[in-house]
Amino acid sequence: MPLEEIERVFVVNALPEDLVPFEKKMVYQNYLISTDEKETRIRRQVEEGKEDKCDITIKEGNGLTRKVVKKRINEQTYLELEKNIPEKYEPIIKFRQFFALGNSQVMIDDFVNTKDPLLLAEVEFDTKEEAAEFIPPLWFGKEVTYDDNFKNKNLWKKLNQDLIFNK
Numbered sequence: 795m796p797l798e799e800i801e802r803v804f805v806v807n808a809l810p811e812d813l814v815p816f817e818k819k820m821v822y823q824n825y826l827i828s829t830d831e832k833e834t835r836i837r838r839q840v841e842e843g844k845e846d847k848c849d850i851t852i853k854e855g856n857g858l859t860r861k862v863v864k865k866r867i868n869e870q871t872y873l874e875l876e877k878n879i880p881e882k883y884e885p886i887i888k889f890r891q892f893f894a895l896g897n898s899q900v901m902i903d904d905f906v907n908t909k910d911p912l913l914l915a916e917v918e919f920d921t922k923e924e925a926a927e928f929i930p931p932l933w934f935g936k937e938v939t940y941d942d943n944f945k946n947k948n949l950w951k952k953l954n955q956d957l958i959f960n961k
Contacts, residue, residue: 796854796861799918800925803944804934806902806913815891817841821903824885826878828947831855835947836867836875839890848872857940858925886950895931908949914938 819841827834832854839847848871851864867875887906892899898917905912915934919925930937938944 796852796863799853799860799862800858800920800922801860801916801918802858802925802928802930802937802939804915804917804930805936805938805944806915806933807935808933809902809913810933813893815893815902817892819890821888821890822885823888823946823950824876824879824883825947825950826875828951833947836872838869838872850875856942856945859922883954886946886953898928905949908953912949914944 819839822838822840823835824837825833825835832852834850834852836850837848839849841847846869848867848869849864850867850871851862854861884907886908888903889906891902891904893902895917898919901916903912903914903916905914915930917928917930919928942948
């Protein structure tokens with residue numbers, strides 16, 4: 795059954811030097827399906843000293859709230875699904891750090907292989923009211939929650955645009 799994801803996204807110009815993450819991992823994210831309204835992605839998360847975690851996620855919608863179905867898969871299933879993506883397509887690679895932020899947590903994604911350097915902060919909420927009341931810290935930059943250019947699926951398309959659009 796789909797869950798509702800409530801999330802605000804911000805560009806970050808630089809992280810404060812005194813900010814200490816409580817978790818860090820590398821994320822490799824590729825797409826099986828990507829349309830304006832729906833996406834199906836596979837993802838491998840690599841955390842030092844831990845077993846890799848793989849999942850398949852279907853997201854539907856845009857903006858603040860989206861319907862999400864996420865299922866953990868084993869590495870063999872991940873590799874089988876990955877075979878459906880042409881070999882030359884690159885996954886989005888991001889260094890993800892988790893930080894405490896008041897009663898919330900913030901995920902900072904440092905995109906490793908996008909054409910331009912990019913740091914994005916994602917904050918998830920339990921309700922739309924919490925999201926509306928959230929006051930971002932000063933080190934957060936422009937909010938891009940509603941800007942499709944900053945959706946991971948579109949960053950992936952941009953990364954692979956010569957392959958996708960010039961077959």
